[in-house]
Amino acid sequence: MxxxxxxxxxxxxxxxxxxxxxxTACDKFSGGSxxxxxxxxxxxxxxxxxxxKVTDSADIPQLTLVVAKYLPWLPWFVAxxxxxxxxxxxxxxxxxxxxxxxYEGAINKFLSxxxxxxxxxxxDAISKVVSQGVESDVILISSYSRGNDALLIPxxxxxxxxxxxxxxxxxSTSHYLLDRYxxxxxxxxxxVSIENTAEAGLFEVLDKPDIAxxxxxxxxxxxxxxxxxxxxxxxxxxxxKEIVYLLLVNRETLEQHPNFAxxxxxxxxxxxxxxxxxxxxxxxxxxxxxxxxxxxxxxxxFNNILLIDTPTRALSIIRDRSMRKVxxxxxxxxxxxxxxxxxxxxxxxxxxxxxxxxLHFNAKPLQDFVAPPxxxxxx
Numbered sequence: 001m002x003x004x005x006x007x008x009x010x011x012x013x014x015x016x017x018x019x020x021x022x023x024t025a026c027d028k029f030s031g032g033s034x035x036x037x038x039x040x041x042x043x044x045x046x047x048x049x050x051x052x053k054v055t056d057s058a059d060i061p062q063l064t065l066v067v068a069k070y071l072p073w074l075p076w077f078v079a080x081x082x083x084x085x086x087x088x089x090x091x092x093x094x095x096x097x098x099x100x101x102x103y104e105g106a107i108n109k110f111l112s113x114x115x116x117x118x119x120x121x122x123x124d125a126i127s128k129v130v131s132q133g134v135e136s137d138v139i140l141i142s143s144y145s146r147g148n149d150a151l152l153i154p155x156x157x158x159x160x161x162x163x164x165x166x167x168x169x170x171x172s173t174s175h176y177l178l179d180r181y182x183x184x185x186x187x188x189x190x191x192v193s194i195e196n197t198a199e200a201g202l203f204e205v206l207d208k209p210d211i212a213x214x215x216x217x218x219x220x221x222x223x224x225x226x227x228x229x230x231x232x233x234x235x236x237x238x239x240x241k242e243i244v245y246l247l248l249v250n251r252e253t254l255e256q257h258p259n260f261a262x263x264x265x266x267x268x269x270x271x272x273x274x275x276x277x278x279x280x281x282x283x284x285x286x287x288x289x290x291x292x293x294x295x296x297x298x299x300x301x302f303n304n305i306l307l308i309d310t311p312t313r314a315l316s317i318i319r320d321r322s323m324r325k326v327x328x329x330x331x332x333x334x335x336x337x338x339x340x341x342x343x344x345x346x347x348x349x350x351x352x353x354x355x356x357x358x359l360h361f362n363a364k365p366l367q368d369f370v371a372p373p374x375x376x377x378x379x
Contacts, residue, residue: 064097
């Protein structure tokens with residue numbers, strides 16, 4: 001092994017360094033307690049990482065997750081209340097802003113790129129987002145609806161909706177549910193008419209004499225059953241794993257800031273972990289409090305969704321081919337309502353291992369989360 005030999009150049013460098021240190025020390029002593037404003041500004045914008053490195057906070061991306069306060073997505077609200085987002089902001093050097101909005105409001109913000117990520121159903125991801133040409137990636141299938149979406153009728157109804165009017169939000173997941181009911185019961189689509197109603201108005205509309213039923217999801221389903229004695233005619237429990245809840249991220253954002261996906265996944269699975277162990281009770285209490293109901297009332301409702309509660313399970317599900325079977329029904333729904341040609345819809349969606357289409361089920365963020373790639377430091 002060769003030992004380092006000092007050279008004349010080395011001595012010159014050492015002399016310059018010592019001279020600089022001396023001048024700096026003189027400046028500090030002569031300035032007393034005053035601090036250069038430029039130094040103070042630099043200190044204000046510096047952020048320490050877990051590895052002890054320093055990053056200018058101006059370089060930390062400001063990213064927004066917008067979520068509606070619906071049953072399948074309440075774990076995000078627990079994460080916000082308990083500062084779990086902040087924990088992973090610091091670890092992954094991102095700045096995720098969590099924002100509550102209406103469901104339609106969240107979708108509109110995503111379309112206008114004011115939101116970088118949203119929670120959405122698979123049907124609405126295609127009919128409302130992809131149909132607008134927005135390139136986006138599904139990085140997590142968070143849960144399935146197993147009774148959370150329902151077609152309801154008045155208590156005194158005989159259940160025959162032929163020749164009658166159903167209130168729902170047109171071309172939405174609730175509309176898809178009605179179509180699936182009609183197909184299952186071999187009822188001609190033309191025999192049922194639609195009263196296009198915003199989600200906010202669906203609770204009231206069942207009282208109208210010309211409305212034979214309402215297609216909606218919780219919390220409206222529960223309120224109609226509890227407060228108006230409505231009956232469930234058909235629910236997502238009868239079409240298992242067809243209505244799916246997705247974490248959707250703008251593709252350009254994901255490519256530029258891969259840590260955004262890591263922080264979101266870490267946040268979700270931290271709450272999921274609390275629902276599995278001895279903290280399940282307190283976590284359910286927190287979820288119930290968000291809905292302003294007692295836990296005894298909340299827990300049966302929460303069982304109407306099937307949560308994907310571990311990263312390995314989530315990875316297996318996003319790779320599962322069953323989603324392609326569901327797409328057949330969605331393609332038919334889009335074609336029937338002239339929202340798109342059936343062939344076009346098939347070309348809009350891609351799956352793990354394929355070149356990304358407009359909507360891509362992207363397994364890589366979960367794969368990296370489950371088995372983080374090795375980082376080789378330069379020596």
